[in-house]
Amino acid sequence: xxxxxxxxxxxxxxxxxxxxxxxxxxxxxxxxxxxxxxxxxxxxxxxxxxxxxxxxxxxxxxxxxxxxxxxxxxxxxxxxxxxxxxxxxxxxxxxxxxxxxxxx
Amino acid sequence: xxxxxxxxxxxxxxxxxxxxxxxxxxxxxxxxxxxxxxxxxxxxxxxxxxxxxxxxxxxxxxxxxxxxxxxxxxxxxxxxxxxxxxxxxxxxxxxxxxxxxxxxxxxxxxxxxxxxxxxxxxxxxxxxxxxxxxxxxxxxxxxxxxxxxxxxxxxxxxxxxxxxxxxxxxxxxxxxxxxxxxxxxxxxxxxxxxxxxxxxxxxxxxxxxxxxxxxxxxxxxxxxxxxxxxxxxxxxxxxx
Numbered sequence: 001x002x003x004x005x006x007x008x009x010x011x012x013x014x015x016x017x018x019x020x021x022x023x024x025x026x027x028x029x030x031x032x033x034x035x036x037x038x039x040x041x042x043x044x045x046x047x048x049x050x051x052x053x054x055x056x057x058x059x060x061x062x063x064x065x066x067x068x069x070x071x072x073x074x075x076x077x078x079x080x081x082x083x084x085x086x087x088x089x090x091x092x093x094x095x096x097x098x099x100x101x102x103x104x
Numbered sequence: 105x106x107x108x109x110x111x112x113x114x115x116x117x118x119x120x121x122x123x124x125x126x127x128x129x130x131x132x133x134x135x136x137x138x139x140x141x142x143x144x145x146x147x148x149x150x151x152x153x154x155x156x157x158x159x160x161x162x163x164x165x166x167x168x169x170x171x172x173x174x175x176x177x178x179x180x181x182x183x184x185x186x187x188x189x190x191x192x193x194x195x196x197x198x199x200x201x202x203x204x205x206x207x208x209x210x211x212x213x214x215x216x217x218x219x220x221x222x223x224x225x226x227x228x229x230x231x232x233x234x235x236x237x238x239x240x241x242x243x244x245x246x247x248x249x250x251x252x253x254x255x256x257x258x259x260x261x262x263x264x265x266x267x268x269x270x271x272x273x274x275x276x277x278x279x280x281x282x283x284x285x286x287x288x289x290x291x292x293x294x295x296x297x298x299x300x301x302x303x304x305x306x307x308x309x310x311x312x313x314x315x316x317x318x319x320x321x322x323x324x325x326x327x328x329x330x331x332x333x334x335x336x337x338x339x340x341x342x343x344x
Contacts, residue, residue: 002113002117003109003113004112004113004116004117007221008116008120009153009157010221011218011221012120012123012124012153014214014217014218014221015124015214016123016124016127017213017217018210018211018213018214018217019124019127019128019130019131019210020127020131021206021209021210021213022131022206022207022209022210023130023131025205025206025209025210026131026203026206026207027131029136031136031178031181031182031185032130032131032136032139034178034181035130035139035140035143035178036130036131038143038170038174039127039130039143039146042146042147042150042170045150045162045166046150046153046154046157049154049157049159049162050157052157052159053157053158053159060258060261060262060265061265061269063159063161063162063262064262064265064266064270066159066162067162067165067262067266068270068273068277070162070165070166070169070170071277071280071281072277072280073174074169074173074174074281074284075280075281075283075284076284077174077177077178078177078284078285078288079284079287079288079291081177081178081180081181081288081292082287082288082289082291082292083291084181084185085181085184085185085291085292086291086292088184088185089294094185
């Protein structure tokens with residue numbers, strides 16, 4: 001149990017992903033929601049690097065994939081924050097319950 | 105890793121505990137600023153996990169992009185969108201934090217993923233079906249040799265892969281970053297009242313159109329007194 005293997009890393013990422021999922025669904029602050037999305041993306045990153053380390057070591061494609069995920073998540077966070085700031089100008093709040101313009 | 109196995113295992117458990125604790129703090133802490141700082145803790149321990157996984161380049165990129173860049177951007181976002189006490193025009197009470205369904209869904213996801221991990225040979229069969237056949241069995245068996253090669257030449261190997269096999273995704277990623285930067289600037293650009301004034305001067309001077317085109321549209325909907333305050337702002341700015 002104390003000896004660390006691939007399954008320990010996978011279990012760790014499963015826990016991290018589910019914490020992020022809970023946060024995405026339950027948080028009312030939109031910035032916290034962005035943080036939880038980053039947590040989920042990081043869980044996927046650890047998963048890729050762990051599989052790369054334990055399964056297929058003479059090709060570093062897993063690490064390359066995690067670099068791409070890093071890029072996409074940086075772009076996502078910047079655009080998401082810009083959208084949030086534009087929304088904040090309209091609705092002086094970042095509460096998710098206030099963004100209900102498209103609700104009937 | 106050429107450290108002792110005991111030290112390796114110990115640091116894995118320590119950083120895993122720190123990571124899970126930080127992530128729980130991000131989700132559960134009441135203050136958003138503490139959430140951002142705990143997110144920093146989580147990112148740093150994730151980069152330590154990357155070091156344990158023989159990926160020093162990813163660990164450094166994690167620190168540079170997430171722990172430094174993203175956390176600072178998020179804290180700027182928190183500063184710019186500080187939660188003022190919001191006066192609800194309808195007078196409803198704020199509903200309580202909604203947690204039952206998210207907890208149920210994420211617990212179900214957790215249960216499913218743990219079942220998939222624990223299911224006999226599910227992961228192993230998938231792996232062997234996907235990857236093992238492509239690995240040369242001689243190199244796969246000599247595990248220590250492969251690791252030594254990788255720690256020596258890992259960084260240059262990543263660079264060679266990025267510029268040979270993954271060249272087009274790399275260039276697309278740079279285009280994506282450029283587009284995201286332009287989009288973020290345009291989305292968060294403040295609309296200056298001077299431009300709005302010129303626009304309304306072009307359209308016409310009637311009060312109705314002024315109300316439609318003026319910065320009143322920037323005010324929160326349904327907040328009483330918002331049009332008065334923006335009227336005052338415009339008078340102060342000398343735009344009318």
